[in-house]
Amino acid sequence: MLSVMDPDVGDALSGMRDTPEQRLARVATGDKQAFAELYDSTSARVYGLVKRLLVDPAQAEEVTQEIYLEIWQTATRYQQERGSAMSWMLTMAHRRAVDRVRASQASRDRDTRIGIRDYDREYDQVAEHVEVTMEGARVKRALQGLTELQRQAVQLAYYGGLSHSEIAAELHVPVGTVKTRIRDGMIRLRDAMGVTS
């Protein structure tokens, strides 16, 4: 019953300079070479995000594998006009990583502690990191433009995988306040980073 897709026997070299969008379009036709290229060009981004959320390398690898298998399976659903391939993949990656964080109370407790203790230091590390990317510098600057509460709430949500009610408990503020601060903070970030949709 399992149907193995016909391998794309087209010129493998033609893919060498493809954008992620072009690669994803080829992946959607069952092209395994394109999938390998897509993995090579994006896996450090995806794994970096997942590992930031899950901390544990073994779990991060498991979830990264789930993400790439989902990319393989659902590449036919990707629509370029609705956003970049990287955006599609990182959105999927974050959701999967958050699902894993929430799947275990123990890991949630652990991540909460780590999130609270480390996020300031983490940002110092990012700043000092020799390989810090342009995006990293831009994000760091934009985050500095938020109020303290906005910044903490956004970081705990995105980098810690905490839900709004968990953030409320950590920061000792009402849930409603967390929701509005996150929204205000995200709008401010959007404007500061010039995100257009």
Place this chain on the structure above:
Amino acid sequence: MTKRDDAHLLSGAYALDAVTPEEAELVQSAMEHSEELRSEVVGLTDTAVALGLGLPPVAPRPQLRASILDAIQTLPQLPAPAQEAEAPHEEPAIVQTAMPAGAHVVPARRRRRRRPMALLAAAATAVLLFGGGFLVQRTLLEPQSEYTAVVAAADVQSARATVPGGGVVKVSWSKSEHRTAVSVSGVKAPSGKVLQLWSVRGGTATSAGLYEDGDRFALITGTPSSGERLAVTVEPDGGSTQPTSEPIAAVPLDA
């Protein structure tokens, strides 16, 4: 405060995956009726992606690449949307194919983001990765004979669990047949709800398809791996990407 106000207030938390499943549904539903909200959610989702791009890249171990490339060799892809519309709907459902009501009118961005998982839970002809590495699919073959082949196989193994308040979930599998059969008896999902099957390994649940009223069994391609459990939850019609309620039964599968 109206529901629409609630949904709007949640746009940021929604973009960061910091909402409950119920709130996510509320936002998705509100986006269908408000272009303003939809546009805001798209922008904030892209902003969240920028936060991800702000992290230093970390290269995974080379073994992961080998493992993933190996896994896709036998992992079929979902059909393109146009082909999906032509997929047959008439025959007896094994793993049910119902899409969430109104899914076809959900606009744009969030749909793209949510739909793949909804499809993984429920797609016709899709083959899904089970947590333990076994594959789930809706078989298009004669169902009853397949079921009989599993439960009558010489190497059949089975496990069962009772549902509190009445009902039994029985799981049978045969390595020689390369099939797992699930039957749920004495349980009826409330109106607007559906039973959903999950492969559970460690703390991770992976959908193994829906089990709707009237189904006598579900067939899953593959057999469980050691330590895997099959859980049954009650989910909103159309199924969920992750369990939203406590399982009514969890069957340990000691392969």
